[in-house]
Amino acid sequence: MAAAGEPFLRIENVSKFFGSFQAVKDVSLDVAKGEIFSLLGGSGCGKTTLLRMLAGFEEPSSGKIFLDGRDMTGVPPWSRPVHMMFQSYALFPHMSVEKNIGYGLKHEAMSSQQKADRVREMLELVQLVPYATRKPHQISGGQRQRVALARALARQPKLLLLDEPLAALDKKLRERTQFELMSIQHRTGVTFIVVTHDQEEAMTLSDRIAVMDKGEVRQIGKPGEVYEFPNSRFVADFIGSITSFPVTVVERVSKQLRLSVPALGGDVLARDVPGLVEGQEATLAIRPEKLHISKERPEGANAFQGTVKDLAYFGKDSLYRVVLPSGALVQAHAVNASRGGEATRAADWDDRVWISFDPSSAIVLTE
Amino acid sequence: MGGKRLSGWFDRRGWSDVLIAAPYIWLLLFFLLPFLIVVGMSVATKTSTAPPFSFGGDYPLINLQGYVRAVSDTLYFRSFITSLVSAGIATVFCLLIGYPMALALTRVSKSWRNILLMLVILPFWTSFLLRVYAWMGLMGKSSWFNVGITKIWNALVPAGWAVDFMPMMHSNFAVVLVMVYTYLPFMILPLYASLERLDPTLDEAALDLGSRPWQVFLDVTLPQSIPGIVAGGMLVFIPAAGELVIPTLVGDAASPMIGRVISDQFSSARDWPMASSIAVVLLVLMVVPAMIYGHFQAKAEGSK
Known part of the structure; x- marks a missing residue:
């Protein structure tokens, strides 16, 4: 031993x-x-x-x-x-x-x-x-x-x-x-x-x-x-999939970071990462299952509007690819919790939708 | 596609049947038919006519005299033994020399492998007779080879055993030596083919489980190469046992090998029935063990 x-x-x-x-x-x-x-x-x-x-x-x-x-x-x-x-x-x-x-x-x-x-x-x-x-x-x-x-x-x-x-x-x-x-x-x-x-x-x-x-x-x-x-x-x-965007740190507000994300066309609130300073460039990464997709504007920060370009139905869940006004592509996973088939899914092709995520779900990476 | 059209054409014309039948037709014409003729001759009676044998009429239809002599006459019996023992020794030496060479071929880099494989085959590019004559020169009393070996021998043994030269020519030693040299590639190539197929991760698995390299060889490499050993052994043993040219040129005329006896019976003695009887006995001696092995091999394959 x-x-x-x-x-x-x-x-x-x-x-x-x-x-x-x-x-x-x-x-x-x-x-x-x-x-x-x-x-x-x-x-x-x-x-x-x-x-x-x-x-x-x-x-x-x-x-x-x-x-x-x-x-x-x-x-x-x-x-x-x-x-x-x-x-x-x-x-x-x-x-x-x-x-x-x-x-x-x-x-x-x-x-x-x-x-x-x-x-x-x-x-x-x-x-x-x-x-x-x-x-x-x-x-x-x-x-x-x-x-x-x-x-x-x-x-x-x-x-x-x-x-x-x-x-x-x-x-x-x-x-x-x-x-x-x-x-x-x-x-x-x-x-x-x-x-x-x-x-x-x-x-x-x-x-x-x-x-x-x-x-x-x-x-x-x-x-x-x-x-x-x-x-x-x-x-x-490598582990799982992500959607990532280049960001710039704007300011630190009450244990959160405000990031400017040109691809999303606005600011994003994210969990604080020690060591980051204002004006520093970084990468924002979001996992598809952490993104919510809805037709109505959700409450809270980190909500952006886009158009469903593509969707793939896997049975237990669906993958949506949403185009933002900037041309950036975001991937969102939604679990198909109810058994309604196509009628009950969150969005359809070419629908205008809101995508949103919790500040704690946003991963900020410097490497 | 092209290939499919071609095979379709073959099928329509029944060409694929012809292709499958071709080797059988070949064997029938050039092995089975001549063999039946030899069997027929072996039960005929020797005459002084041309051809020098006959059956029916004044002579018995089936005369087994040749077979009786082939198995009872000590001359023939000794020749069979000389042939089988010489061929056996040659096979064992081919295996002992050829196995490490075949194993080495599988362990070297690809470019070296091609060069070495070519070197194994290279002797076939010169006439077989020329190579036997070269050995006769080497083994002769005054050749550098014989002189050198004599010197080494005299230096190693007590003075009483010293010799003027090595009596290599016209001995069974010479026959075995030249047979080993001649048939070595026939041992190396099938061994290489079977060793090359082995999965090197099996060696690593055995090392990993606690075996030293020599144990890995005994436990993993050797058992899996038995088909190659048998194939190489048969390719060496069968032609060596019936060998005619090598014993005639470098062998001891007083204890001939069976190939030379058959040849002498056909030519100088003009006793074709006798020669045919010996040839049939030799074939049975060769084919029966091969068939027994083939049977067990097929059984082992069948269980896979």
């Missing part, structure tokens, strides 16, 4: 070069024991390289990785208490499900009875007991994913690395597997590091998320923090 306050996994100023290309740039982060921590980013953001350095397949060019207080520098993959669930699952095609799960136990000082018990326990954990003697090509994709998970957990690793764990599954199975992964994590208590490009996957699975871009960590936080309080346009845009 790590001493109290000491992080379980510490990544300290880690960089990785491939030739002159820097895949990971000076990344530092701490992960606590038992956490599900996600590395989220697009392809080429360095998340996979970072994961491979944790597994020991790559050595950092500089910086250090500590696991449970132990420096991992120079420790080969076969000596690390770290196991990986590969994106392709990488099951051994010539071995049965139980042989696959038991493969890592080969190297453990256990009696064959203990090993068999452990494999059985793992089969029960992932509910694959009836499939023990099948070969990987004789079971479904979702079952293969569970074999890969059981195989990686069989040796009781300190750290489990999951590379795009749900990417190969279809949508329905993905939702179920997400909850299964979380429940298995709670039961085993193993620390999970998840690499994913899918923001929804990261949001639902993780205790905390590190958003990565071009080899750098842009923001680390709980899913809610990263979503509601992004620290940059990149993060705001």
Whole structure:
């Protein structure tokens, strides 16, 4: 056990070069024991390289990785208490499900009875007991994913690395597997590091998320923090969608900022951001679901008139694209709460509508 | 599109049936028919006419004398053993030399891979006979190769074992050496084909689960390359067992390989029924194990 306050996994100023290309740039982060921590980013953001350095397949060019207080520098993959669930699952095609799960136990000082018990326990954990003697090509994709998970957990690793764990599954199975992964994590208590490009996957699975871009960590936080309080346009845009406008700070009034927004044709009140000064330029970002759309002028500030240019009906909600007099386009989501179909929706094509938002919903970004 | 129109044309004219039938027709004309002729000859009786065999009439319709001699005469039995053992040793050495080379081919960069693959195939661009003659020159008493090996041998062994030269030519050693050299590409290419298909993330998965690189090789790479080993082994063993030219040129005439015996029976002894009987026995010896393997392979594939 790590001493109290000491992080379980510490990544300290880690960089990785491939030739002159820097895949990971000076990344530092701490992960606590038992956490599900996600590395989220697009392809080429360095998340996979970072994961491979944790597994020991790559050595950092500089910086250090500590696991449970132990420096991992120079420790080969076969000596690390770290196991990986590969994106392709990488099951051994010539071995049965139980042989696959038991493969890592080969190297453990256990009696064959203990090993068999452990494999059985793992089969029960992932509910694959009836499939023990099948070969990987004789079971479904979702079952293969569970074999890969059981195989990686069989040796009781300190750290489990999951590379795009749900990417190969279809949508329905993905939702179920997400909850299964979380429940298995709670039961085993193993620390999970998840690499994913899918923001929804990261949001639902993780205790905390590190958003990565071009080899750098842009923001680390709980899913809610990263979503509601992004620290940059990149993060705001990557997680969920936003509509953003350039703004100038006009003044500070009672813990709120008054911003001049030329694209909206008026001033906007927003929650105060410390450090901003009058006259400074910034970006205003609003999430579509935080925008209200109505035909009557709503009460309060931050209301602007426009015309519905486009609308898309998704069933549970609708997306409206509203053109403002300045020509700017705003996206607004509205939940279809009543079951009236087209007759009851908030607006129709070419309707004159009001869009409005609460000052606390406005995100002001300087980066 | 063009491709679709073309295939439609093929279908309408029944051309696709012709394409499927072509290899079978080829096998029928150039394998099965000649083989039946050889089987026919093997049960005939030797005569001094031309052709030098006959059946029916004054002679028995089926004369199994050739088969009886082929399995009972120690000369033939020894030749079979010499052939199978030499071919077996050559196959094992081709595997031991070829496997690391094939594995290396899968691990180098793409540009290096093409160069090295070409080097593997390059010997085929010169005449096979020329290469055997080159080896005869190398193995001769006074060649630099023989002189060099003799020096190394004399330096390593006690004085009493010292020799003037290595007696390499006209021995089964020479036959195996030249066969290994000749057939090595036939081992490397199928091995490379099967190793190249393997997923490198499986190696990483095994490393990640605690196996050292040599254990990964034994647990993951080797079992998955068995089809390649068998294919390469058959491509080397079958022609090596029936090899005629190499034992004739560099082999020991006192313990001939079976290919040379068949050839001698056909030409100098003019005993075609005897030669055909040996040829049929050799074919059965080669084909039956291959068919057994094929059967189990098909079963394994079927369960996939």
